[in-house]
Amino acid sequence: MKTINFHKTECGVDFFINILNQDTINYLQTDVHNTDYFEVVFFSKAEGTVHINDTKINIHDNSIVFISAFQKRAWKINQDGLEFKTLIFREDFLNEFFADKFFTHKMLFFYQLNHELLLNVSDSEMKRFNEFLVEIKTELVHTKKDSVHIIRSILYYLLQTINRRYASANDLMIEKDDKNYAVQYKSLLEKHICQKKNIEDYTVLLNISRITLNKAVKEQYNVTATELLKQRLLAEIKDRLVYSNKTVSEISFDLNYAEPGHMMRFFKMQTGMTTSEYLESLSTV
Structure with missing residues (x-):
């Protein structure tokens, strides 16, 4: 089974974070594989399925799929009209980036065992999330002295907003403090x-x-x-x-x-x- 690793040089970025789309990442492969990074896939237009470990998830327009590092997955996505953006990151980097060693564990959609690794959102929500992703990608590609602060603030807001939506959809509680x-x-x-x-x-x-x-x-x-x-x-x-x-x-x-x-x-x-x-x-x- 193939493991895909995050290489900053190949991705053309200075951080272990990147934003990819249908031109730069392939979700048409059906072979089982995993990655050493996390993925949050924002499907604006899509029809198909993904098997994550032993669970089958149906994907439609305005679906967000959450995949933790080293989870096994196999995609079956119709390529006609496919539109998506994917946020990828290494866990160790993100935890250090936010100065919180439990950050990924506080995101209820990662390492999730009891609820589907999927969130369906509205057109307006998906449009808003995509705008955030475009801003992050711009800062990654055209890095300036203050880019790290802008990326950190947008990414933190994006993930926390999605975490709140996921918690609400699955009747879960947002973590209360750092000593949870x-x-x-x-x-x-x-x-x-x-x-x-x-x-x-x-x-x-x-x-x-x-x-x-x-x-x-x-x-x-x-x-x-x-x-x-x-x-x-x-x-x-x-x-x-x-x-x-x-x-x-x-x-x-x-x-x-x-x-x-x-x-x-x-x-x-x-x-x-x-x-x-x-x-x-x-x-x-």
């Missing part, structure tokens, strides 16, 4: 899910009680801390089953299970299918 335990917990899951599968592991890392963690996660994401952990672990197992070419035993070892049967029982409880049945179901889609 739910956001920190979500970040820790991304780092440690292969080794740590118990809530207590994370309460120790956060130095809080299980009750405090569960309350924060429930308020932020409308699920319990345990449910969020199970969702992330299930996503990791599915990803490895489909893309790693490893056996169930090898995957269970990589995920620190004492024996394969424990992982297989967890998978059956969460999906209602065995791992073999799950893989077979994908072949019929």
Whole structure:
């Protein structure tokens, strides 16, 4: 599987941020691939689908699609009349750019496990978002001494505005402060899910009680801390089953299970299918 990397020189920019369109990026390829950067794709005119990991998303006019780094995707987009702009960025750069190590985790549409990675907006909203993207692209291409400040302010406003719309559409709460335990917990899951599968592991890392963690996660994401952990672990197992070419035993070892049967029982409880049945179901889609 191909991984596409962000190269500043090839992109002709000085930052690990860029704005691309149908002339500079190809969303007609159907092969499964991933990237080392995040993508927010603003489809003004489009008809088709994208598979992100094991989820199929239908794309229409005025659709925004959110893809986190290293998520597997395969596009099936009709090229007739296709119009879009894509915001791409490296996570480490963006977190440093905004001086907030949890910034991407505070965007509810990234690392999302419980809601569709899609937001449908109005014509007027899409037009407004595209105007912001054009401004950012202009500053990237024609960089001046104050360009970094202009890019930072426009990009921050754009992402926060979309985050607010996504939260409203999915009945989610915007994070309340920089010490939000739910956001920190979500970040820790991304780092440690292969080794740590118990809530207590994370309460120790956060130095809080299980009750405090569960309350924060429930308020932020409308699920319990345990449910969020199970969702992330299930996503990791599915990803490895489909893309790693490893056996169930090898995957269970990589995920620190004492024996394969424990992982297989967890998978059956969460999906209602065995791992073999799950893989077979994908072949019929």
